[in-house]
Structure formats: structure tokens, C-alpha cells
Amino acid sequence: MTNIDQQAIVTAPARMPIPPFAFVLTACIGVIGSNSLALGPIAPEVARALGTSVPAVMTASAAFGLGTAASAVFLGRLIDRHGARRMLLAALLLLGAGLGGSALAPALAALVAAQFVVGIAAGVALPAIYTLAAEVAPAGRESQTIGVVLTGWTLSMVAGVSLSAVLADLAGWRLVYAVVAATAFAAALSVAGSAAGTAAAGASVSQSPFAALRVRGVAPLLAACAAFMTSFYGVYGYIGDHLHGELGLPLSANGLVALSYGLGFGGAALLDRLIDRVGPGLLLPLIFLGVAAVFAVMAVASVSYAAMLAVVLAWGLINHFGLNVLIMRLTALDPSRRGAIMGLNSGVTYLALFVGTIGFGPVYAAFGFAVLPVLAVALMLVAAAFAARR
Template identity: 35%
Template sequence: MMTDQNAEINPNAIAQVKVLALLGAVLLVGSNSFVLSPILSEVAAGLSTQTYHVAWAISAFGAATALSALTLAGMIDRMSVGRVLGGAALLLAVAQVSSGLSQHWIWLCLSQALAGVAVGVLLPGSYATVTATAPKGREAARLGVVLTGWALSLVVAVPAAAFITEHLGWRMVYFLMAGLSVLVAGILVILLSDVRGGMTTRTSPLRASQLPGVWQLLAVMLVYMSAFYGSFAFFGDGVRTAFGLTAQGSGMFVMAYGLGFGIMGFVLGVVSPKITRGYLCLVLIAIAASYASWGLTLQSQITALAGTAIWGMLNQLGLNAMVVSLNRQAAEARGAVMGLNSAVTYSAVFAGPMIMGPIYAGFGFAAVAGLGSVLVMCGVIVSWRSA
């Protein structure tokens, strides 16, 4: 069990600062995850290669993240949280500097694989820490604030990366992210040095998956994330095709999603709902309905923007409820279970687009979203029956 040794000293102020530090960690992860996609052509030109070679760096990042999360995330259960997360953020900075110095696409792929090793510890460790150290009943509120790091990376980091690339070059994007990673690493080490995992032995991924209710929730997470990543992969092109938009125009929809996700994160920080089986199922049903409605939502840009923002809000609720539920079942193996969660999530990064690709090619985005609805409803059934 994670313990906070200085909780007696102005606990509310200390807790809020630590939550913001963990938000910064998630912001780092989201920024590294999202910035390469919109600047693919510029990076490819800089490395004198094809865009698909550069895109392989994203795959290398995802695969390394999944492997790292399976094998290394359990460190958070046994060691100083500040050192583990700070060390992971520092390793991410090294990977980002290496990415910025890349002279060949293979170099970039290896650099992003190293970034994945860091993220495989940093992301599940952040999730485990915020829920383990939150007061009972406030887990969803604290996690909602930390998850807003994903929204900030979409709303701030991605447009900033495009701007910096245009004026200073794509390499500067990675150098600036590396500077941010070093800053966050120092903050994590200082603020979380007193938070420690309570386990003395390593919990294996297999053992963690056998904890009561864990594998069922991981199965729900797999279909939930496959629906999201499969749909989001074709979302930008889907709205561009529907409304004849430019790349900049489709960026408004990505921003609407990020704003919806972020706004709901702050709402959760105030409301702090009680996460129950019924709550989780209702949220998943609402998300399934959101997917199913895209055939109607794409009738106009206004309804599509509103639907996108609502999609972001609902996904904040869904991800929040899933992570809180997993941590509740994890007992003293939160790091290991969150590692499994990250491995499942990054597996969905591959599975979702692979499944949805042929459907999008043949039937369009509304059909992709329809399958997403079916997948999420499968998650509802598993969630309800497993309780």
C-alpha cells in the first residue's frame, strides 16, 4: 500500500501540488504520443525518407510502451515513487533529445522505442499513485484532474508542435519537450520522494491479472480502447470527407474533443462521483450511444462539433471509472495492474485501427463508429456479468 509520510503537514495543499505534478507527467506522455502524427511529412523530409518510415516510430513507441508496462511498471509498488517516476521522466527526456538529433528514420524509431520504455513506467505509475494516495471516495476527483493532461496535450501540445515546426523546425519540438521532461522529472522527485509502495516483492503480470475482477476489467478496457483508437484513427479524415475541410479545419474537431475531455476532468474534480458497477455500466452505455449516433451527428458541422465535445466528455468519464475500478481491485499491486492496463491500452492502439481500417474503406466513418458502439456494449455485458 502506498504511503504518504508528510500528509499531516497542510495535507490539502500538499496533495493538490502532487496531483498537478502527476498531471504534468501525463501531459508529457500525451505530448510524446500525439506530436509526431501532424508533423510526419516535415520529419520525413528532414530525414530524407518516406512518411511511412517515420510512422513506424509511432509503432515502435507503442510496442515498447506495452512491453515496458508489462515488465517494469511493478517497480512503483516497491520503490520510492518520486525516484521511479522522476527517473522515467528523465529517461523520456533522453529519448526526446535523441529523437531531435536523429539523422535516419531507424535512429528515430529506436529513440521512440526508448521513449516507450519510459512511458511504460511513467503512465501506469502516475495512475497508480494518484488513486492510491487519494482520500477514500475522492479517487475519481483526483484522477479526473490528472487525466486532463491528455486533453492539454491535444489542445496545447499538438497545435504548438505544428507552430514550432513551421517556424523553428521539427527538431526543436523534441528539444523543447525534453526540457519540459527534465523539469517535470525534478518536480516529481522533490514532491513524491516521501510516497512509497508498500510491497517488498515483485508482483508478476500473471499474478496481477488473477486478482479478483482484474482480468474482466482488463477485457472491458481492451474493447473500450479498441473502439476509441479504431474510431479516432479515422475521425479526422471522416469529418474532412463529410464537410470538405482542410487539415486545419479538422483540427477544430480534435480541439473540441480535447476541450470536452478536459472540461469533464475538472467537473469530476468537483463532483467526485462514487464509482460503482452501475455507474460504470451507465457511462459505457452512454459512450456506446455516442458512437451509434455518428450517422446523424455528421449531418452538419455544428452537430458534429457538439457530438465531438460530448464524446470527449464521456470518454473522460469512462476512462476515469475504468482506472478507479482497476485500482480498487489491485489491492497492493497497483503498479503491476496499471502496467497491465497500459499494455492492454497500447495493444488497442494496434488492434483498433487494424480492425476498423477495412470497414472505413468500404463503408465510411459512421460504420466505424457503429462497430465502436458494438464493442463498447460488449464491455457493458462483461462488466455487468463480472460484478
């Protein structure tokens, strides 16, 4: 065999196209993200229609997060027994039903209950999606495949948030949930027509949902995920109020912040091939240090709206790399327990949503926004230290 033939064999996997099913997974992420981000913009209209307050309406969002975290931790391991595609299909059907219930909710209590059901479905769907992304990725294009799937979050942030407000203005908030429910059922049909995701079916499942923590490398990476996500939610949750309250900008200014972050996060997918060339092993600590540097700049730039838009764009870009490489490393630790591991990852992520929002709130109230990125720098140094462990 000639050297040319050998080189062709070695490089062929890298030229394999990203499978079309990866774009189906992108749409699935978009559906989940659209629900998680939709309530904020339409909360005033929901409160008016249901005769309650905006803070009371936002308890539905808390119910969604609680359901997602609990479901991911305790049900994610079932993905390893029944297969990722089958579990994703069941989760999407439940997701559509919960979204339909949200659209028909006659009172706040019904909306909260429906969103809790949606959270349960999302807690299974997210680890199943990440597991499938790792399974269908061609050799040498793992990062690019996962990156394509992650752009679903950009779709939900850029399109989902904007369209939800428009739909609520034109036809009422119930149509928002009806449209997302229809999209969930359409995604379920696409998943049902695919043969992907059978690799893990039939794997044994431990009685304990925390058994996957015994896999070497899982615990430090989940600790890094906790610090990473807490810093994100803790800072992002208060940018809007900072722009409106401290800089005196209209609420519409928040839309450009979400757009800047989404464009950075989605645009980073074009550079994911660099991760496949370098390899994820040594990159994650460096990426987390890069996130820390962005937070440091944000603390200084927080006095200027234009500077904040530029920093948030860079933040979205580097956060994409951080999430991508974190998922790559976690899914590679033990392919037979990918579902359980990614379930724990999703549980930690949504617990970080709660901790970041609640924990950063008193700091923001007492010292203002500029202190939050400084606190986030400390958390990202912790994340980098855990990510550097072997």
C-alpha cells in the same frame, strides 16, 4: 461528542484540498501525451528533413506504441517493489533522454530507435502516475484527484498538437522534441522534490508479469478496457480522413475536432465530484452505455461537420468519466499490486491502439466512416457487460 462534531469529522476528508503533487502528475501526463501526438502534425517536415516518406516516419509512432505496451506489461510490476515515485522519476529521466535522442536523430532509423526508448519510459511512467494519483488522493476526493491528473491528456491534445506545428514551422521539427525533452526533465525535478509515492515500496513482485490477472476483478475490467480503447482509437483514427475525403473539408478542420474532444475531456473534470458522491461501483457500466449512445448519434451525425463537432465534444466528456472510473476501480482492487495492475491496463490500452487502427481500417475503406461508430457501439456493449461483472 455532539452530532455537529461527529458530522464535522465525517465530512472533513471531503473538504481536504487536492494535493499540489496531483498537478505535477498532470504535467507528467502532458509530456507523454505531447510526444505521442506530436509526430502526426510534423511528419511531413520530418520526412522532408530525413529524406523519406510520411508513412515511413510514422513507423516511429508505431515503435513508441510497441515500446509502451511491452514496457507497461513487463516492467509495471516493478512499481510495487521500488515505489511509484522512484520509478516515475527514473522513467522521466529515460523519457527525456529518448526525446533528446529524437531531436538529434540523423536518420529515420535513429528516430525510430529513440521513440522506442521513449515508449519504454512511458510504459513505466503511465502506471506509476495512475498509482500515485490513487495514493495521494484525499479520502472522498479520489475521482476529482484522478480527474485532475487526466486533464494532462487535454493539455497534450489542445496545447501539444497546436504548439508542435507552430514550433516546427518557426524553427524546425527538432525543436519540438527538444522542448518536450526539457519539459520531461523539469517534471523529473518536480517529482524528485516530492515525498509522495512511498506507500507501495518494498512489496513483493511475482516472477510473472501476468500474476496480477489473478486478482479478482482485474480480468473483466481489462477486457472492458480493451473494448473501450479499441472503439476509441478505431473511430478517432479515421475522423480526419472522413472530414477531408468524404466531406471535402480542409485539413485544418481536423484541428477543431481535436480541440472539441480535448475541451470535452478536460471540462468533464469539473464534474468529477459527482462520481465521488455516487461511487464508482455501479457507474462504469452506465458510463459505457452512454459512450455507446454517443457513438450511435455519431453514425447519424457524420454527414455534418457542425454536428460532428458537437458529438465529439460530448464524446470527450463521457470518455473522461469512463477512463476516470475505470482507473478508480482498477487501483482499488489490490493496493499492494497497483503498479502491476496499472501496467497491464496501459499495455492493454496501447495494444488496443494497434488493434483499433488496424482492424477498423479495412471496414472504413470498404463501407465508409458511418459504419465505424456502429461497430464501436457493439464494442461498448461488450465493455459494459464486462464492467457490470463483480
